[in-house]
Amino acid sequence: MAASHNPEYSLKTRLVHMLIAIAVIVQLATSLVMKAHPQDGTEDVFFEVHEYSGLISFAVICAFWVIILFRQRGTTLAELFPWFSTRHRKELIEAVKARFRNTDKTGRLSFYDGDPFAKAVHGLGIAIISVMAMTGVTYFVALKLGADEGILASGAMLIHEPVSKLAWAYLVAHAGIAVFHALLKERPLSVMWNISPWAQKK
Secondary structure (H helix, E strand, C coil): CCCCCCCCCCHHHHHHHHHHHHHHHHHHHHHCCCCCCCCCCCCCHHHHHHHHHHHHHHHHHHHHHHHHHHCCCCCCHHHHCHHHCHHHHHHHHHHHHHHHHCCCCCCCCCCCCCCHHHHHHHHHHHHHHHHHHHHHHHHHHHHHCCCCCCHHHHHHHHHHHHHHHHHHHHHHHHHHHHHHHHHCCCCCCHHHHCCCCCCCCC
């Protein structure tokens, strides 16, 4: 059964989410075609775009962390990362069980507001993007300091590259599920993509 939804996130959260989504898409898209160190010594335009969009991503994800830590309403840090709380881990396990128990007659898993599983998945995405942004900025700084062959840059890339693969998987899954629910009229995309300042929020 489809659930009714009103826009439930603050304008700040929705704007930052939109900026992160755009920045991550640019990051991942440029990573497919860029050349980090062209042999002829010229600057690769896609690598430049990747670098500076990465800096923007880092700034935006930092702003998102500030919002998460200091907002008075909405999803809490413990709900986004339930792994460190016994109570929230239990709630997550029960939510996963409930999803399978409440599978409707069409075979689809039900969705409902306040779902601990959905919140934990969002937390996973925040963690992936945060690590990708931090390691990217670390490499950028090392590159500008002429230490791109040093242990700091190498260590950053050792983490950055596999995490970027996780980011691809998360982006495809997250966007796909959002579109799937929208097509089924269970949860409109405007829940997060409505930038009206008058949108109702929790």
